Amino acid sequence: MARVLVVEDEEAISELLSYNLKKEGFTVTLVDDGDDALVTVEEETPDIILLDWMLPNVSGVEIARQLRARPQTKAIPIIMLTARGEEEDRVRGLEIGADDYLTKPFSMSELVARMRAVLRRTQPTVAGDVAEFADIKLDRETCRVKRGSRDVHLGPTEFRLLDVLMQRPGRVFSREQLLDRVWGHDVYVEIRTVDVHVGRLRKALNRRGEVDPVRTVRSAGYALDETYSGASAARAS
Template structure:
């Protein structure tokens, strides 16, 4: 599953530069030029990383960053500020508001990609490596092998993608609709109740041998991978 980047930037040239280089590096990029639209998209379909311009019309990047940090859905999403304001007081202010990193314009696309990878290693290490771990479960993104307590777990393709999505976002509750978009894809029509069927299959496969069930059902909300279940 590709790392998803939301770019909030009103300069078309920079948007095209960032999109071209990130997509070549196998990132999935969604871009908007309006801060309010960016806030809405970030809350509705939470990205893995947000690249945020400081100087935006109507709503500044600082205010957007402040609101993202106040929203439960986006409070922990890594944010990298993109700005021409290179003075130390500006950098400090951006970091104090809640940005995880600060890249000044003009910038090297290679440096930006390196900054994204570094932020992911610090903030969400599961997205930066080949192996995901949660309690006694490990998932290898290269070999597509899932182990639990040194026992190989056999999963179907959909159950594997479900588990990987949960392990990339431990503790977060996903609705059926969010899981359909993230695991099945936006362009595939599947009944929301289909998610329940695959969750049951995933639970059965993962919990053979009386293993603890880490998949939590949240009534009227959805599902989460949670060690406190």
Template sequence: MSAAQPCVLVVEDEAAQREVLVYNLEAEGFEVVMADSGDDALLVFEEAQPDVVVLDWMLPGVSGIELCRRLKSSPKTRGTPIIMLTARGEEADRVRGLEIGADDYVVKPYSVIELMARVRTQLRRARPSTVGEMLEFEDIVLDAGTHRVKRNGRELKLGPTEFRLLATLMEKPGRVWSREQLLDRVWGRDIYVDTRTVDVHIGRLRKALCRDGGTDPVRTVRGAGYALG
């Protein structure tokens, strides 16, 4: 079973533009969820918890700039990268978008190849393990490119599920992940697995991490889930 694909939320009210974006993002291997208005986007965001948002400036109802402001003002959503799409090329508009928290800004008409590169750049920040990055936490080093983990210089033997769990925890040390969030991220959104399965694999991960000594870096947060550190 592979890890859940990185998820991109496309917020675009023009159907033709939306189809082009979805086609190319799916061809890049991303899971794509869509919304055609700002109000709809807020609901989809809550349900899908995307890793990156591609957001059109001009939307019916809640505007793209207002949606960006709302997402960036909430502690729960401010860490999600937002790429703004707009026909507005004026420098003042671009500065306004960046000032309210947009992470990148692409002016229409844009190069699809360039936009895909920008999505990957933002994804590297949001989910570094999916783009082969090296992750480090204290004496643990995870190489997402070669699927190897070392602790204090010694290589650890992890099953594929334990590897994906550790990669998720190491992407955001200190963040508390609920069992449901870990199921979505590690097993995938469309697969039913009992939440107790998470506890079993966390137990295996802890055993592997502590096999040669060292403290247990995985913290159980009662009633909430798990965190690293």
């Protein structure tokens, strides 16, 4: 479930992008100007950015330049969306750090294909069908999870929760961030619901004698423990 930040000031285009990208399984955040884009990236780092060239206040080119200049955001993939089709403009967009460039109008199938190609190249754990962490394997296509040699049976919410955690092992996700990524922006769910589903995930993942790979960070949230190697789990299974 890659998280996409769409920076587009034309409402019809942004809504069309949001609708189609959600159908493809992406989590989508919409902003309509450059200032909001920079603030949003600081608050919640996306996996990929779709960035319109022509924006109010701060241009897409300037946003890309600023993101590439910051250590914490320089690696975020950026695809530029623009009505500018001249070769000189395409070259300029790539030179300032865009990973790809798509000229309007474009087909959604081409955009999604390019997004997945960029993600496979830059963030394979987000884009691929299979994610692995130590002895845990999650298959997004078949919705199956294995720990070592045994199957782990998860409900849909626990599966999505594990998927989010496996995309960034070691990163601490707040409960609010997990609500956003697992349940979505438009669904009201109480914050303590996250704790309930983390408990269910742990119960399904861990058998007696196995080390719990999910780490609780007091007053912060949850993460997959980067020090977990799966060795003790292998002995127990």
